[in-house]
Amino acid sequence: MTAPDRLEVMHRTCAWYREHARDLPWRRPGTSPWAVVVSEIMAQQTPVSRVVDPWRAWMHRWPTPAALAADPPGAAVAAWGRLGYPRRALRLHEAAREMVERHGGEVPGDLAALEALPGFGRYTAAAVFSFAFGGSTPVLDTNIRRVLTRVEDARQFPPASATAAEWRRAQAWLDTAAGVPDPPPAALWAVASMELGALVCTARTPACGLCPLRDRCAWLAAGRPAHDGPPRRTQAWHGTDRQCRGVLLDLVRTADAGGLAVDVTRLLVGWPEPDQARRCLDGLLADGLVHQGPDGVHL
Numbered sequence: 001m002t003a004p005d006r007l008e009v010m011h012r013t014c015a016w017y018r019e020h021a022r023d024l025p026w027r028r029p030g031t032s033p034w035a036v037v038v039s040e041i042m043a044q045q046t047p048v049s050r051v052v053d054p055w056r057a058w059m060h061r062w063p064t065p066a067a068l069a070a071d072p073p074g075a076a077v078a079a080w081g082r083l084g085y086p087r088r089a090l091r092l093h094e095a096a097r098e099m100v101e102r103h104g105g106e107v108p109g110d111l112a113a114l115e116a117l118p119g120f121g122r123y124t125a126a127a128v129f130s131f132a133f134g135g136s137t138p139v140l141d142t143n144i145r146r147v148l149t150r151v152e153d154a155r156q157f158p159p160a161s162a163t164a165a166e167w168r169r170a171q172a173w174l175d176t177a178a179g180v181p182d183p184p185p186a187a188l189w190a191v192a193s194m195e196l197g198a199l200v201c202t203a204r205t206p207a208c209g210l211c212p213l214r215d216r217c218a219w220l221a222a223g224r225p226a227h228d229g230p231p232r233r234t235q236a237w238h239g240t241d242r243q244c245r246g247v248l249l250d251l252v253r254t255a256d257a258g259g260l261a262v263d264v265t266r267l268l269v270g271w272p273e274p275d276q277a278r279r280c281l282d283g284l285l286a287d288g289l290v291h292q293g294p295d296g297v298h299l
C-alpha cells in the first residue's frame, strides 16, 4: 500500500471513530492513567461489554494505585468476579504496589517503565502509553492486527501472535503520518483502528458494506479469500482446566464473601472429575489465587 493510501486509511478510520465509537467510561475526558490501566488489564481477555460494570466498581473502591496496594491481593481476586483469567487481578495488584514503591503512586508515563510493570507486555504498555498519555507508539492488539492484515495483506487473519514484522509495519504506518500536514494523531489512530476491528472488521462476520475502508481493502478486493494458514486456536471452555479453576475459585470466593474458608473435601466435590479438581486446586494454590489454612481454602 502506498504512503498516501495508508494516510487515507488512517484519516478515514479516525473520522469513522469520531462518529461511531462506543461511549466507554474510560475513554471520557479526564480519565486517569490508572483508570486506563485497569480497563486495559480487564479487557485483555474479556469482552468490553462485560468489563464496564466491574471496572466502575473497581474504580469506586480503588481509585488510585495506592488504594489497591493498601489492600491484600485476595481482595483484588475477590473483586475480579467473573471476568476470567483471575491471575490478572494478582498482576494488577503487584503493578499497583510497584507504582507505589517505584513511581510515587503514579502510573509511569514512560514506555520502558510501563513495560517493566508486572502483567504488562508490549501491547499493554503501548496501549497505556497511547491511551493514557497520548504517546506515539505502535499499538497492536488482535483487532488492529486483523484490520491491517486484511487491508494491506489481503489475508483473512494475522498469525497467531504478533510478529516482529507486524510491529515494524505498525511503526511504518506511524512514520508515514509523521511530518505530513494535519497528520492523524497516533493515539487516535490506535484506538480508532482497534474500534473498527472490534465493531466492523470482526473476526467472523466483517461488515464490509459498512466499512469506511471498503474501497481500500486488499482482502475485500481479492474476494475475501478464506484463511489458508495454520488452524486457528479455538477458545475451548467446557470441561477444561480453565472452567474447572473458575468453578473452584467461585466456590472459594462465595465462601470468602461470608468470611468463611471452604473445606478441601467439600471444595473438590464441586467438580465432577476428582483428579482434575485436585490438579486445578493445586494450580490455584501455586498461583497464589487461593490459600490453604487450618480451616480450609480461602482467598
Ligand code: SF4
Pocket (backbone or CB within 6 Å): 147, 150, 151, 200, 201, 202, 206, 207, 208, 209, 211, 212, 213, 214, 215, 217, 218, 219, 220
Ligand atoms: S472492508 Fe471488510 S475486511 Fe476490509 S477492513 Fe473493512 S470490514 Fe475489514
